[in-house]
Structures are given as C-alpha cells and as structure tokens.
Amino acid sequence: MDHLKLKKPRSTHTSILSYWTVRYLLIIGTGLLLTALVTFWWIQQEAMNNRMQTTGLLAQEIADRSVNADGNLNISPALNQLIEDRKRFFKLTQEMCVIIMGPEGELLFSQPAMTDQEMRYELNDSLSAARSPEFKSAGARIQGNGETLGQVVVLQSKRSLRFIPREEITFFSILIFFLILLSWLTIYLLSIKLAKPIQRVAAAASQISGGEYNIILKTEAKEREIHELLLSFQEMAGKLQQFEQSRAVMLAGVSHELKTPVTSIKGLVHAVREGIVEGEEASEFLDIALLEAGRLQRMVADLLDYNALAAGIVAIRHDRLDAVPLLEEVVYQWKLTQSEEVCEPVLQLPEQPLFLRGDPLRIQQILVNLLNNSVQAKATGHTLQLTLRLEANPEGYAVITVTDNGPGISEENSERIFEPFFRSSDKQSTLRGLGLGLTFSRLLAKAMGGSLRLGDRPEQGCAFVITLPLCR
Numbered sequence: 001m002d003h004l005k006l007k008k009p010r011s012t013h014t015s016i017l018s019y020w021t022v023r024y025l026l027i028i029g030t031g032l033l034l035t036a037l038v039t040f041w042w043i044q045q046e047a048m049n050n051r052m053q054t055t056g057l058l059a060q061e062i063a064d065r066s067v068n069a070d071g072n073l074n075i076s077p078a079l080n081q082l083i084e085d086r087k088r089f090f091k092l093t094q095e096m097c098v099i100i101m102g103p104e105g106e107l108l109f110s111q112p113a114m115t116d117q118e119m120r121y122e123l124n125d126s127l128s129a130a131r132s133p134e135f136k137s138a139g140a141r142i143q144g145n146g147e148t149l150g151q152v153v154v155l156q157s158k159r160s161l162r163f164i165p166r167e168e169i170t171f172f173s174i175l176i177f178f179l180i181l182l183s184w185l186t187i188y189l190l191s192i193k194l195a196k197p198i199q200r201v202a203a204a205a206s207q208i209s210g211g212e213y214n215i216i217l218k219t220e221a222k223e224r225e226i227h228e229l230l231l232s233f234q235e236m237a238g239k240l241q242q243f244e245q246s247r248a249v250m251l252a253g254v255s256h257e258l259k260t261p262v263t264s265i266k267g268l269v270h271a272v273r274e275g276i277v278e279g280e281e282a283s284e285f286l287d288i289a290l291l292e293a294g295r296l297q298r299m300v301a302d303l304l305d306y307n308a309l310a311a312g313i314v315a316i317r318h319d320r321l322d323a324v325p326l327l328e329e330v331v332y333q334w335k336l337t338q339s340e341e342v343c344e345p346v347l348q349l350p351e352q353p354l355f356l357r358g359d360p361l362r363i364q365q366i367l368v369n370l371l372n373n374s375v376q377a378k379a380t381g382h383t384l385q386l387t388l389r390l391e392a393n394p395e396g397y398a399v400i401t402v403t404d405n406g407p408g409i410s411e412e413n414s415e416r417i418f419e420p421f422f423r424s425s426d427k428q429s430t431l432r433g434l435g436l437g438l439t440f441s442r443l444l445a446k447a448m449g450g451s452l453r454l455g456d457r458p459e460q461g462c463a464f465v466i467t468l469p470l471c472r
Contacts, residue, residue: 097111101119265292354392402463405461453465
C-alpha cells in the first residue's frame, strides 16, 4: 500500500534570506561592475590625455635641443640617449617614433631608424600627423634666428597611450572584489535581521493553522515596524484563542440549552402516549410540554435574530418618533404580560415633546428585554421597583435609563454581560436561556445610531442606559 501514498509536493519557494541576498548581490555586483568598467574607461582616457601632453612636451624639448647657440639646426649625437632617458622618466612605452624633418620636409633624424619613404608612409600628406588611425601624434616646430628650421613629430600608438600597468589593474580588481564581498556581507546580515522576525511570525502562523493558539513571540525589536508586526500578531493570536474558547463554550452552551427543552418535551409526550399518565395529569403534562416548546422556540428565535443582526441582514428603520407616547405604550403593553405581583414601572418623562430617530419595534425589543431581565433577576419575596427615565443630553441624543432595585450585577460580571452567550452563575441555576438578550439589544441600539451600556451602579440594583439620536 505504500505505493498508493501520495507524496507531499516539494516546495518550489525559496527562503526570504536566499531570495533577497541573491538578488541584492546580483544588483549590487552588476552596479559595481558597470561602475568599474566606466571608471576603467575614464582612467584610460585620462591616461591617454596625460601621456599625449607628456609626448608634446618631449617633442618641444627635442625641438629646443636641435638648435645650437648660433641659432642653426644641429642634431646632437646624444639625442638618442636623451629620448631613451625621457621614455624611462615619463614611463613611455617602446611603441613610439620620433621624427625630425628639415624645412623642406626631408628626413633628418628618426628613432627607430627609417627611410624617407617609410617616413612618408607613416605620416599624412602634410607630414604633420599620423596616417594610421591607430596612432596619435604630437609635434613642435624648430625655431632659430626667427625662422622655422624644421619640425619634430612624435608618433605613439593609442594602445600604448591607453596602457595601464598590471599592478594598477590588479589593485583595482581586488578593490572591486572586496567591495562586492562587503556589500554581500552587509546585505546578508541585514537579510538575517529582517528574516528572523518574519520566520517567527510564519512559524507562529503555522501553529495557529494547526489549531495551537497559545503563541508567545518575542516582541522586543528596535525597528518600529517589526515591533508593531510582532505585537499585532501576538495580540491577534490571543484574540483567536479567546474566540476559539468562546466558540467552544458557545457550542456547548447552545447544545445544552437546546437539548434540555427537547428532552423534557420528548419525555412528557412519551409519558402521555404510553399511558403512564391519564386524565388531568396527562393534560398537565401536555401543558408543560407546550411551555417547553414555547421556550425552545424563543431560544431558536433569539439565536436566529442575533445571527441575522450580526451579519447585517436585518432591516432597521429610522423613523421620526415621539418618545413620550412610545415609552408609555411599551410599558403599558409589557405590564399586560406580567403577573399582578410585578409592579408597574415608574415613568419619569419630560413635559415637552421629545422626538428621536429610530425603529419603534426595535426600541420596544430593547426595553422589553431589559424589563424582563430585571423581573427574572428579582429575588424571591422581594418587591421589584422599576423606573424608566427619559431625557435629552447636550450631545444631541435621547437618553433612556432603566433602573431596578434588584440584586444588581457584580463588578466581575459587569465587563462581560454584553458578551454573547454569557450568563452569570446565579442565572444559570434558575433560567434557561442562551444569554443573547443584552448582546442583541446592544446590536439593535448600535444599528439605530445609538448605544446601550451599563450605567453607574446605584445603591441597590442596576441601571442600563440607552442613547438614541434626536430628530432635529
């Protein structure tokens, strides 16, 4: 069966260290080589110009030494030695030809020795410059007694003029090599510095994809961007861990809460069907089953409403509403659904009309949910007092405060009451709900441009504050 196992495809991607080091090395190496070639060409041109100036000075010196004290043309026998000395002094090559001509262009002296015909072959028709484009020439007139006695022409090949000693070429090549090596080393060290935090983030991301959210990254980095990247990823991993835990708790809670009424309904109906209970007791069992079915329906409706609103697919109206009669009607309808032992809420309303902008049905849902929460949290044998106060604040919002004198909310739970599926320990023992009421109510208030928050803790009970935009 081993031959049936699929082999894991080999990755064709390279590491960031190799990728950027090679590319930076190619770029910098190419740039340095181009710079070296341009510099080498410029050095050759400068060397040729400098050597031509030296050649011109040599031609002028030979012309000056070719005139005796009487001002007559005189070729000294020591001229050959003079030329050899100057070659060594100015570091001129052997590819040089010195020609001295008389006033009629006749050949008087040459080094190396040549015939008149060979001289005219090497020079142009005017006998002032080299005939071949591979040679350059420098000339000087021989002056004596105020007249031109002849001229000196020095020919030198362009190749020899551009010649750079091997020692200089070797030194220049070593310099370029060390510059490339230094550039590569700098890039390599920088790439390692940048690659390490990215590698840590990539390894952490791989762990998260494998379901491990307990990630700890070293976030201390001198570079601001890298520090922010590591810190943000660390925070993201922490939030993902919280979300995963919340999801597990949510699934467990939803499964348990939905399973409970289903089990009750199934047991009650089964008892009636099998004849275990009869008569009035059977009718009582069916009534209990109907209550459990209604409770299950409400929980499913809450879950669907929450998911729809969180996904943004619930339509919210923004009507102009008269707040005073709206609150009076909501409280009146809610009181009809409560038992006689529940006292009617006290309304503290402004004398002047107050108009707000929102959805009347959604406002009713929020208020009814808050009032029901107060009733459900009421301690046994304790008289519940509810108060609804309406006022306007300077920021342009209508503020509705719902206050009760119940057991209140503990400080440790005050930060979590708006979390989805959260229920305090005392509620979990007495109620069977999904813990979506306050979360759903806050989402509704936010969708209408307002907010829902826990107000300042009164001496007894708790207070919820709803803010909705006023209609100007």
